[in-house]
Amino acid sequence: MNEAELCLWLRRNLKYVRNKLKLALSKDLSQHLMVWCDLGITFKKILDSIRVKYAFELGTGTGFLTKFIATAVKHVVSAEIDPKLLYAAYKILSDEYNVSLVLGDGIKLIESDSVRADVIVSNTPFHLTSQLIVSFIKSKYPYALITLQREVAERLTASVGSVNYSRLSVLTNLFLEVKKVKTYPPQAFYPRPEVSATLVLLKRKSYWSNTYENLESFLACLFSQRRRKLRRALIQCFGKDSLDIVKGLVNDELRVFKLNPEDFLNLYLKFKDLMNM
Numbered sequence: 001m002n003e004a005e006l007c008l009w010l011r012r013n014l015k016y017v018r019n020k021l022k023l024a025l026s027k028d029l030s031q032h033l034m035v036w037c038d039l040g041i042t043f044k045k046i047l048d049s050i051r052v053k054y055a056f057e058l059g060t061g062t063g064f065l066t067k068f069i070a071t072a073v074k075h076v077v078s079a080e081i082d083p084k085l086l087y088a089a090y091k092i093l094s095d096e097y098n099v100s101l102v103l104g105d106g107i108k109l110i111e112s113d114s115v116r117a118d119v120i121v122s123n124t125p126f127h128l129t130s131q132l133i134v135s136f137i138k139s140k141y142p143y144a145l146i147t148l149q150r151e152v153a154e155r156l157t158a159s160v161g162s163v164n165y166s167r168l169s170v171l172t173n174l175f176l177e178v179k180k181v182k183t184y185p186p187q188a189f190y191p192r193p194e195v196s197a198t199l200v201l202l203k204r205k206s207y208w209s210n211t212y213e214n215l216e217s218f219l220a221c222l223f224s225q226r227r228r229k230l231r232r233a234l235i236q237c238f239g240k241d242s243l244d245i246v247k248g249l250v251n252d253e254l255r256v257f258k259l260n261p262e263d264f265l266n267l268y269l270k271f272k273d274l275m276n277m
Helices: 003-021 037-050 064-070 083-092 106-112 126-138 150-156 167-175 215-223 230-238 242-246 261-275
Strands: 054-058 075-080 099-103 119-123 143-149 176-184 197-204
Touching: 003 037, 003 064, 003 083, 037 064, 037 119, 037 143, 037 176, 037 197, 054 064, 054 106, 064 075, 064 083, 064 119, 075 083, 075 106, 083 099, 106 126, 119 126, 126 143, 126 150, 126 167, 143 150, 150 167, 150 176, 150 197, 167 176, 167 215, 167 261, 215 230, 215 261, 230 242, 242 261
Parallel strands: 054 075, 054 119, 075 099, 119 143
Antiparallel strands: 143 197, 176 197
């Protein structure tokens, strides 16, 4: 299908979902269907550009985005946790030979590395965004192409010392390259969410290992005191003896949110070796 045909297909099936299926979408599961063709086309173009063959989609929904993914890759495995949405997707995608639909928890499938894929794709349920990013970081998949709340996307690319700089900023910077592709208003989805969404391409630059098993909790404790000086945060988190560990490693008079990702990693590795983290 060319772009015009894909857009026509989307309009036709959107009417089918709204007028005939009349699905009740769950706010608790952050179910917002893609309804703007431009978003689907942008997904397709990015997938074409990175030349991937196998995709895993988290959150099939009614299969709208799945259709666009299927035109760009050799095979798509798509997981949906809601049986009624998966049933709708089965009906809508019945002619798609290169799509496999799975009823299940997509996050658990990512964490198990059980699906063959070069890229994770998702019109991400907003309540899963941080969990999805962390699960992707800990996986072996090389790419992720996902929509996120605009403010979450800003956190991923936040500069050191900025208001959006967070533990997620640090974790992402250490393991991924982040490219913000395009931001879409609430009207691009049905039903409309309360915030805009940004399409983000994540590319792996290093792999997670058991060495980092306590890195999340280490960052969480320090960033719970992000405006404190590092020495005070360290005492609060690890006791006074921890100050001896950082001597000569980093300036402990800096405030936590002024440390760059490499500083946090070096601190963590030093603490891990000396405190059996």
